[in-house]
Amino acid sequence: MSAVAPAAAPVTVIGLGPMGAAMAEALLAEGHEVTVWNRTPARAEPLVAKGARLAESVAAALGANELVILSLTDYDAMDALLKPVAGALAGRTVVNLSSDTPERTREGARWVTAAGAEFLAGGVTTPPSGIGDPENTYTFYSGPRDAFDRRRSTLEVLTRADYQGEDPGRAALMYQIGMTMFWTSMLSYWQAIALADAHGLKAADVLSHARETFASLDMFTSFYAERVDADHHEGDVDRLSMGTASVEHVLHTMRDAGVDPTLPQAVVDLFRRGMAAGHGNDSFSSLLGLVKAAK
Known part of the structure; x- marks a missing residue:
């Protein structure tokens, strides 16, 4: 019997929130056999109607396929689901696309590996609507290179795969770096809309200004990157x-x-700290020294 082509490798998806459901649907659309499991089985019904197989338990879901994708809230959720059935992990490749800290990711990788499975960590940089569009969306991955190479074609059904190296915590780090910028930037947008609203303006009234302002950040980040690396x-x-x-x-x-x-x-408090530290005549990039971890 000929080997199954990598592009058609069967996959198990555990966790059918909006992200996990989008992943399972994208895999089905590309001809993969997909087994799914969710704590609330009713969430699987639309996927079953499209050809997915619903596993009766987490252990059955693990036993169905060698490649297992997790889409959960965090690594505590992974522990709660997989540790009771750790014996079923041997020989599997577990790809955890759940968010958590780099250190928590490394901890999770150690115990999954100790249970006999390969472990890849991922950080998905798109909302569910971007799943299945690898030309325009990407996910960070880290973990064993050979495991990534063997599963890459399947993972790239979901998004483009950006491999970050062997350290399983690296994908989580890159993801959290992005989230640091995303959440703070969006809060600044809400703040700007609140100010506009206080003066009788709608979000639509300032949209073009907001887009131009955010676009200008590309120039600033590029300009300052070399300077801050050179201190x-x-x-x-x-x-x-x-x-x-x-x-x-x-x-x-x-x-x-x-x-x-x-x-x-x-923001003002941080700037004032910089002034108090004697950086008034320096670039505002000097504030970086105030927020860096002590070494």
Whole structure:
């Protein structure tokens, strides 16, 4: 009998929230045999109607296929589901696409590997709507290179696969770096909309301005990356003192409008710490030294 082509490898998907369901659906659409399991079986019904097989238990789901994809809330959820049936993990490749910290990911990788399975960690950078669009979306992966290479064609049904190396915590790190920027940036957007609303404007009224502002960040991140890596924080292109005046103007504008000042106050506090540390004539990139981990 000829070997199963990698593109048609059977897959088990455990966890059928919006992300897991989207993954299972994308795999089915590409001709994969898909076994699914979810704590609430009713969530599997639309997938079963499209050809998925519903496993009766987690152990049965693990036993169905060598490749197992997890889409759960976090690694505690993985422990709760898999540790009671750890004996069923031997010979499997477990790909955990759940979010958690780098260290928690490494911890999870150690016990799954000790149970006899290969372990790949992933950080999915797209919402469920982007699953199945590998040309425009990507996922970070880390773990054993040979395991990644053997499963890559299947994983790239979901998104483009960006391999980050053998350290299982690296994918989680890259994901959390992205989330650090995403959540803070979106909070700044809500803050801007709140200010607009206080002055009778709608989100649509400031949308083009918001998009242009966010687009400009590409230039700034590119410009500062080389400088901060070289520890170059001289005030030749900007000065913290001027930046401090600017963020204080933002804070005062929020207060004048009656908008909650929590976020801009936190920004002002950090700038003021930089001023107190004597960086007024340095670039505002000098604030990086205040937030870096102590070494």
